[in-house]
Amino acid sequence: MRLSQSLIPTIKEVPSEAQIASHRLMLRAGLVRQTSAGIYAWLPAGLRLLNNIADIVREEQDAAGAQEVLMPTIQPATLWQESGRYEDYGKEMLRIKDRHERDMLYGPTNEEMITDLYRQSVKSYKELPQVAYQIQWKFRDEVRPRFGVMRGREFYMKDAYSFDIDYEGAFVTYRRMMLAYMRTFQRLGVKAIPMVADTGPIGGDLSHEFIILAPTGESQVFYDAAFEDVDYGAANFDSAKPDDLGRFFGIMTDNYAATEEKHDLDVWGKIDDSRKREGRGIEIGHIFYFGTKYSKAMNFAVTGPDGQKLFPEMGSYGIGVSRMAGALIEASHDEAGIIWPDSVAPFKAAILNLKQGDPTTDALCEDLYGKLRKVALYDDRSERAGVKFADADLMGHPWQIIIGPRGAANGLVELKRRATGEREELSLDAALAKIGLNAS
Template sequence: MRLSKFFLPLLKETPKEAEIVSHRLMLRAGMVRQQSAGIYSWLPLGKIVLDKVCAIIHEEQKRAGANEILMPTIQPADLWRESGRYDDYGKEMLRIQDRHERDMLFGPTNEEMVTEIFRSYVRSYKDLPLNLYHIQWKFRDEVRPRFGVMRSREFLMKDAYSFDMNQEGARAAYHRMFVSYLRTFERMGLKAIPMRADTGPIGGDLSHEFIILADTGESQVFCDKAYLEMQAPDEGIDYWDEAAMAKIVKDFTTPYAATDEMHDESAYEAIGEKDRLSARGIEVGHIFYFGTKYSDPMNAKVQGPDGQEHTVHMGSYGIGPTRLVAAIIEAFHDEDGIKWPEPVAPFHVGLINMKPGDGACDEICEKLYKAIGASGRDVLYDDTDNRAGAKFATFDLIGVPWQVIAGPRSAAEGKVEIKNRADGSRDTVSVEEAINRFGAA
C-alpha cells in the first residue's frame, strides 16, 4: 500500500477523553473513531490489525476442532426466558421490540441461541463431541464505558460452545480450549497467564481467565514468576490426546496465579519471596465449564449408548478481539507510539522514500516495494512529500516493526538504512541484502 493512497487520519493532539495508553494511541494513530459512548468505527489501520488478530484466533480454534458458524446479533427474548436469564441479566442487556411488538434483544452472549441450534439437529452421542464457535459483534450497555475499546459497549467477541455426553467429555473439551488459548496468545507475542476465575452470571464451577501483565492493567494479579518462563505447546500437538491435554493444563495451573477477586494470601505467601510477582493485568480471554446450566432448562439431550436420553454438558470460551488489540498496545508501546509484535502488525515493513523525485531514491523504493510485496509481506510505502521528521514520527506512532529508509546519499551508493522499531537499532545494508531480508518468499 502506498501511503499517498492510504486513509490514515493521524491526530497531533491526544483527545482529553483518552485515559489510558491504548486509547490515546489508537486515536492518534487513526485506528478508530468514536461514534458515541463506547461505540467505535474501525478505520483502515485498526481494521487490518483486527483482521490479523481474528485470523490467528480462527486458525487455532479450527486446529482444536471447533466448527465455525455465524449467529445473528439480534435474538428473540423467548430463548432467554426459556433459560431463565432474561429477567436476571440486568440493564447491560439492550432490550428492544420489533414492529410486531415482539420482545427482542441485542445479544450480549450466545449460550441460549447455540443451545437451540444444537437441540434442533443433534440427537445421538455419536455426533459428540461438538464445538461451535463464531466471531460476532456483541452489545452490553455498560453504565460507564471507558478506556476506548478496552471497555466499550459494542465489541467483537469470539465465543465458542462445547457439547459433550458427560462431565468427563466436557472437561476434555475444556482442556482443548485451554491449550488452544495458550497457543493463540503466544502466537500474538503475548505471555498470557491462566488464572482461576469466578464464573459470574455465566454459571458453572470451573473457569479460568487468561491475563497478560501490563502496567496499565485494570486488575491486580498475583502469581509465581515461573509463568514468565513457560512456553505454550508447539503447533504439532495432538488436541485429541486427552492425556497430553490434561498434562498441559495441569502444568499451567499448578503454579499459583490469581486475580484480586480470587486471591488467597496464605497460598501466595507459601511461594518463596523471590518467586512472587504482584502486578497489574488485563484479561484477554475467559473460559467456562458450566455443565447442564443451559441444556437442562432448554431440553438439549442426546440418546446415549445405553438407549437413554442424556442432558448434554456444555462449556463456553471467549476472546474479545477488539479488546485484545488494545491489550497488545498496552503491553507493547513506548513514548513514540505502538510497537506491534510482527504477527499482528498492520504492515511488516514501512518503506520510507526520503526524497520523492530523486532518481536513485525512487528507483530503489520501487524495486523494494515490488520485491517485498511479492514475498507476501505487507508493506506501507511512504511516497509522500512530507518532511523527514514527520515520516519517521508516523511510522514510529503506528508501530510498523521494520523501517527501510532510502535517502539520497545512501541511495547513491546503492544502500538503505533498516530500523528495528522494537529496540531502535539501525543498520545500513545494500539494496540486495534488504531484498534478501524482506523480499524472500
C-alpha cells in the first residue's frame, strides 16, 4: 500500500476524548474512526490488524477440532424467551421489531441460536462431541461506552460452543479450549493468565477469564510463577497420549491465579515468595461450562446409549478480537507510538523514501515495493524525513527499511527494529533476510 494514496489519516494531536493509550494511539495512527458512541469504523490498516488477529484465532480453533459457522447477527426473540434470558439480560440487549411487529434482537451472544441449530440437526449421542465457532460482529448497548474499542458497543468476537454427552467429556472439551486460548495468546505475542471467574449472564458453575498483562491494565492480578515461560505451542492436540496435554492442563488449572476481586490472602500467603507475581491485567477472553442449562430449557435432546433422552452438556468460549487490538497496544507501546508484535502488525515493514524525486532512491524504493506490496507500507509522500520517521514509529511497523540517496547509490539500506530502536546499514538482501522477507 502506498501511503500517499491510502486512507491512513495519522494525526499529531492527542484526541481529547481518548482516556487510555490504546484509544489515543488507534485514533492517531489512523486505525479507526468513531461513528457514534462506542461504535467505530475500521480503516484499512485497522482492518488488516483485525484480520491478522482473527486469522490466528481461527487457526487455533481449527487445530483444537472446532468447526467454523456463521450465524445471523439479528435473532428472533422467541429463542431467548425459550431459554428464559430475554427478560433477564437487561438493557444491554438491543431489542427491535421488524415490519411485521415481530420481536427481534441484535445478538450479544449466541447460546440460544447455536442450541437451536444443533437441535435441528443432531439426533444421536454418536454425533457428539462437537464444537462450533464463529467470528462475528456483536452489539451490547453499554450505558457508558468508553476507552475506544476496549469497551465499545459494537465489537468483533470469536464465540464457540461445545456439545458433549456427559460431564467428563464436557470437562475435557473445556480444558482443550483453555489450551487453544493459551496457544492463541502466545502466538499473538502476549502473556495470558487463566483465572477463575464469575459466570455472569451466561450462567453455569465453571468459568475462567483470560487476563493479559499490561502496565495500564484495568485490574490488579496475582499469579504463580509456574505460568511464566511455558511454550503452549508444544502441545499436540492430535496426540493419542493424554499425558501430552495433561501437563499443560495442570499448569493452567492447578496453580494460583486471581484478580483482585477474587484474591485469597490465605492461599496467597502459603505460596513461596519466590513464586509470587503481581501485575495489571486486561480481560480478553472468557470461557464457561454451563451443563444442560440451555439444552434442557430449549428441549434439545439426543438419543443416548441406552435409548433414552439425553440432554447434551454445553460450554461457550469467547475471545474479543476487536478488544484484543486495543489490549495489544496497552501491552506494547511507548511515547512514540505503537509497538506491534510481528504476528499481527498491519504491515510487516515500512519502506521510507527519504528523498522523493531522487532517481536512484525512487528506483530502489519502487523496485522493493513492487516485490513486498502485500506486506509492506511504502511511505512515498513528499514529506520531511522527520515526519516519516515519526509516523512510522506511531504506526508501530515491526521493521523500517530506510532508503536515502547515499545508501541507494551504494546498494545499501538502513534497517530499524521498532521494538528496540536498533539501526544498522545493510545490503538490501541482508536486510530482507534479517526480517524474514524474500524479495526474489
